[in-house]
Amino acid sequence: MPTNPDLLRGSLEPIVLEVIAGGATYGYEIAKAIGEASQGKLLAQEGTLYPALHRLEKKGWLAADWDVSPEGRKRKHYRLTPLGKKQRAALRAEWVEFSRMVNGVLGMERVVVGWVS
Amino acid sequence: MKDESLPLIPPGDHSQSHDEIAAEIADHLAAAETELTKRGVAADDAKAAARQKFGDVEKIQKTCYWIQNGETIMLRWTLIALASALCLLLALSVFGNWRSQTQLADEMGKLSAELKAIATAKQTPAPPTPTQPPEITGVVYSGSKDKPTAGAEVAILKTDGTVVRRMKCDDQGTFRSGALEPGDYCVTAPISSAPPVYSRWAAQSQLLIIHGGSGNVSMALDTAFHCGGIKLAANRDLPEFRKDGSYLVTSRLWVSVVPSRKRSHLWTSEQKTPAGWPIYCQATQEQAGLGRMRSLTDQEEDDLVSGTSVYPQLKGREAFELPLNYMSQTGPGRFPTGETDITLELLLTVLPLDEKGDVLLTTQRFQDRLQHSPIPLGSTSFSVPWSKLKDDRGSMFLASGGQIWVDKLAGFPPFSTDQKSAPRSPRQKIEIREDLDALLEMEIPSDLEGHIRKAIEETPNAAKFNELISQGLLRRPLKIAAIRYEPMGK
Numbered sequence: 001m002p003t004n005p006d007l008l009r010g011s012l013e014p015i016v017l018e019v020i021a022g023g024a025t026y027g028y029e030i031a032k033a034i035g036e037a038s039q040g041k042l043l044a045q046e047g048t049l050y051p052a053l054h055r056l057e058k059k060g061w062l063a064a065d066w067d068v069s070p071e072g073r074k075r076k077h078y079r080l081t082p083l084g085k086k087q088r089a090a091l092r093a094e095w096v097e098f099s100r101m102v103n104g105v106l107g108m109e110r111v112v113v114g115w116v117s
Numbered sequence: 118m119k120d121e122s123l124p125l126i127p128p129g130d131h132s133q134s135h136d137e138i139a140a141e142i143a144d145h146l147a148a149a150e151t152e153l154t155k156r157g158v159a160a161d162d163a164k165a166a167a168r169q170k171f172g173d174v175e176k177i178q179k180t181c182y183w184i185q186n187g188e189t190i191m192l193r194w195t196l197i198a199l200a201s202a203l204c205l206l207l208a209l210s211v212f213g214n215w216r217s218q219t220q221l222a223d224e225m226g227k228l229s230a231e232l233k234a235i236a237t238a239k240q241t242p243a244p245p246t247p248t249q250p251p252e253i254t255g256v257v258y259s260g261s262k263d264k265p266t267a268g269a270e271v272a273i274l275k276t277d278g279t280v281v282r283r284m285k286c287d288d289q290g291t292f293r294s295g296a297l298e299p300g301d302y303c304v305t306a307p308i309s310s311a312p313p314v315y316s317r318w319a320a321q322s323q324l325l326i327i328h329g330g331s332g333n334v335s336m337a338l339d340t341a342f343h344c345g346g347i348k349l350a351a352n353r354d355l356p357e358f359r360k361d362g363s364y365l366v367t368s369r370l371w372v373s374v375v376p377s378r379k380r381s382h383l384w385t386s387e388q389k390t391p392a393g394w395p396i397y398c399q400a401t402q403e404q405a406g407l408g409r410m411r412s413l414t415d416q417e418e419d420d421l422v423s424g425t426s427v428y429p430q431l432k433g434r435e436a437f438e439l440p441l442n443y444m445s446q447t448g449p450g451r452f453p454t455g456e457t458d459i460t461l462e463l464l465l466t467v468l469p470l471d472e473k474g475d476v477l478l479t480t481q482r483f484q485d486r487l488q489h490s491p492i493p494l495g496s497t498s499f500s501v502p503w504s505k506l507k508d509d510r511g512s513m514f515l516a517s518g519g520q521i522w523v524d525k526l527a528g529f530p531p532f533s534t535d536q537k538s539a540p541r542s543p544r545q546k547i548e549i550r551e552d553l554d555a556l557l558e559m560e561i562p563s564d565l566e567g568h569i570r571k572a573i574e575e576t577p578n579a580a581k582f583n584e585l586i587s588q589g590l591l592r593r594p595l596k597i598a599a600i601r602y603e604p605m606g607k
């Protein structure tokens with residue numbers, strides 16, 4: 001099932017932050033982690049990852065260092081900055097609230113109104 | 118597929134950012150290709166599959182470039198545009214200047230001629246603007262501003278006490294000082310609605326500062342005498358006991374009341390600034406000293422001016438209103454409102470008794486011989502009657518020829534003859550209000566008499582003490598500071 005690009009646009013940056021926080025550091029590795037986690041449904045085109053990475057770097061949420069891959073290629077490694085860590089936490093909370101709200105609207109979540117003893 | 122929405126990367130721009138983006142994407146494609154190859158995909162197919170999975174390389178590269186450098190590029194183009202506009206403006210300006218040169222030369226010629234005419238014309242200096250010397254204007258009222266004091270005599274004083282102007286208020290209670298030199302001033306006016314004791318007193322205003330350019334200083338002076346009363350109560354009667362054939366001990370209360378807004382003299386800048394204004398003071402230095410009451414045993418002259426001494430035989434907790442302590446006048450004491458220092462002391466007086474049991478009052482005219490006068494048995498008063506003092510005004514009476522200052526009995530150390538070591542009772546503050554009498558409560562130790570008797574008869578100084586009594590030479594108070602008080606309402 002192809003992912004709606006409108007839905008992906010707003011959620012890609014939090015996903016990237018999560019994946020980097022999970023240990024992925026360079027472009028292909030990050031793309032692969034996202035693909036595996038979503039059974040290939042997110043990031044149908046891996047190239048769309050890079051604008052997100054560069055936006056996050058420009059905002060100061062990510063920092064990058066250059067290294068050399070085992071095959072001898074130049075490789076750019078990303079890591080979360082302290083600001084990025086804060087933003088990640090904030091985005092997680094926002095996402096939980098947002099998804100709960102959307103689920104509620106879509107009738108996919110029931111509100112508990114009482115206790116059963 | 119090419120994206121036309123973004124400008125192309127400038128040709129020949131091989132900045133680090135551009136190269137880095139290309140290297141990063143190349144690494145991605147190579148890594149994907151390697152992984153596909155490891156899975157057994159043919160090299161060409163793997164390369165094609167990796168690029169397909171990646172998407173439009175050129176578009177993504179361009180997008181990343183603009184994310185990283187868009188602001189810088191936009192700024193660069195803006196600066197170029199601004200520089201171009203400036204160059205154009207400069208060119209137009211040069212051209213315009215060239216055209217206006219001829220016209221300007223003509224105008225300059227005309228202006229030179231006009232300036233020459235102005236310079237040669239006779240100029241008359243502008244008359245100086247008259248400056249009005251500053252003065253003090255004000256209103257004098259009694260209690261509230263709708264009660265002006267018509268005809269009140271107002272004095273303008275410098276803060277060293279020098280009177281520089283005297284005048285009377287008009288029917289509206291207002292006055293104008295007239296021109297004054299720069300300096301610090303005060304205004305005084307007789308206090309109104311005051312008890313007779315204060316008939317010669319004045320209300321003195323706060324400091325008024327006049328300096329060059331200050332303009333007129335306006336003020337208002339309330340001359341009403343705002344005052345309140347003070348009541349005293351004790352936990353028991355004041356001590357009194359006798360040893361027949363030897364001595365009689367009587368006691369009295371000494372109260373010092375020093376209101377912060379009452380002064381014996383005019384306030385001057387050399388004195389401490391009062392806590393509140395106006396203050397009540399004797400209007401002129403010449404009057405200072407009049408009206409003081411001098412008790413034979415009061416030592417603190419400063420307190421006498423603003424304070425009072427009372428000699429009540431307090432009975433139990435019955436509240437006793439501090440009386441007026443002024444000459445021969447009677448009535449309740451009235452003290453200015455506001456912060457007031459209070460000192461309470463219990464003074465015990467040891468009176469020698471003669472062989473008949475009568476009290477011997479020993480008086481001494483200044484530089485004269487001792488005179489022994491008996492006081493009738495049972496009398497608790499030890500003061501020389503005012504009528505007698507009045508006849509001898511100008512003479513100094515001492516209550517005793519003895520110079521012993523028994524300074525401290527409360528803690529019952531050995532008697533001391535060192536006057537300087539006499540402790541002063543602590544002053545405490547109360548707030549006097551117009552609508553409420555301040556209540557001072559004093560606590561007298563229950564066995565005070567026993568302690569006194571023991572101190573007189575059993576201390577190392579007892580022999581000397583008894584000798585002085587027998588000679589009728591001991592007539593000084595023993596100060597007892599075992600007193601506490603609490604203002605009413607707390």
